[in-house]
Amino acid sequence: MNDVECAVELAGGAGDVLKRVRAQALERGIGGRELKDLGDRAAQDHLSSGLARLRPNDAVLSEEAEDDGGRVSHQRVWIIDPLDGTREYSEHRDDWAVHVALWEAGRLSAGAVALPGLGTVLDSGPHGQAAGAAPGEPIRIAVSRTRAPAVVEQVARRLCATLVPMGSAGYKICAVIRGEVDAYIHAGGQYEWDSAAPVAVARARGFHTSRIDGTPLLYNRPDPYLPDLVVCGPHLAQRILEAIAEGDLP
Ligand SMILES: Nc1ncnc2c1ncn2[C@@H]1O[C@H](COP(=O)(O)O)[C@@H](OP(=O)(O)O)[C@H]1O
Numbered sequence: 001m002n003d004v005e006c007a008v009e010l011a012g013g014a015g016d017v018l019k020r021v022r023a024q025a026l027e028r029g030i031g032g033r034e035l036k037d038l039g040d041r042a043a044q045d046h047l048s049s050g051l052a053r054l055r056p057n058d059a060v061l062s063e064e065a066e067d068d069g070g071r072v073s074h075q076r077v078w079i080i081d082p083l084d085g086t087r088e089y090s091e092h093r094d095d096w097a098v099h100v101a102l103w104e105a106g107r108l109s110a111g112a113v114a115l116p117g118l119g120t121v122l123d124s125g126p127h128g129q130a131a132g133a134a135p136g137e138p139i140r141i142a143v144s145r146t147r148a149p150a151v152v153e154q155v156a157r158r159l160c161a162t163l164v165p166m167g168s169a170g171y172k173i174c175a176v177i178r179g180e181v182d183a184y185i186h187a188g189g190q191y192e193w194d195s196a197a198p199v200a201v202a203r204a205r206g207f208h209t210s211r212i213d214g215t216p217l218l219y220n221r222p223d224p225y226l227p228d229l230v231v232c233g234p235h236l237a238q239r240i241l242e243a244i245a246e247g248d249l250p
Pocket residue numbers: 063081083084085086087143144145146147166167168169187188189190191194
């Protein structure tokens with residue numbers, strides 16, 4: 001099994017576990033915080049035991065595990081978010097995801113994002129897919145449905161774009177890849193596990209991925225805080241980055 005196949009197997013398996021956990025919780029009348037915790041724990045257990053079995057020599061950075069920083073000196077580090085869009089998962093919505101990425105010697109070398117609500121897993125393997133169709137007007141920008149950053153609202157006004165609220169960073173990046181929206185912009189806080197796997201998939205298919213100031217998204221840093229990003233078709237990147245750079249000017 002190569003690394004991409006490994007990522008697909010693990011993300012898809014964790015997605016199946018999460019769906020089972022949620023169905024059983026519904027039958028037992030469990031929801032809210034308890035369901036979020038059950039899901040986080042079950043998906044983390046599935047991924048950590050799978051990585052220990054399939055890739056025992058690699059390091060792991062997970063949203064749901066202690067990080068002692070030892071991974072920084074490793075050449076191969078799996079960056080995982082067992083349940084991205086925890087809130088939406090607990091609300092029985094479809095916009096949540098499982099992220100499994102591999103960072104290898106300075107770059108993301110493999111990734112898979114399970115979208116269990118849509119019954120699919122997207123991966124960073126060779127697909128020969130063009131990087132998105134030219135966007136129609138107005139441009140559609142995916143944004144957090146619960147904490148839309150002010151900068152995204154400003155950019156939408158400048159570009160006369162439509163905002164499309166959704167949960168989960170992975171689900172939103174996959175919405176760009178799937179052509180449901182033209183861009184995803186986020187600012188104000190996030191961590192490497194929120195974007196590593198979907199960014200690996202987006203890059204493999206030719207999409208633009210960067211910080212909102214246009215600099216590269218870097219992974220396996222000592223501090224995994226990675227607060228902002230832009231993902232869009234390459235033809236839109238310059239317009240969006242310029243609109244962001246205009247800052248608070250009217
Ligand atoms: N300001 C912020 N600070 C820290 N994490 C944030 C954040 N805004 C969004 N995120 C994280 O990014 C993911 C997508 O958020 P959203 O659905 O609002 O777009 C969520 O991951 P988790 O669900 O794994 O916690 C959320 O916790």
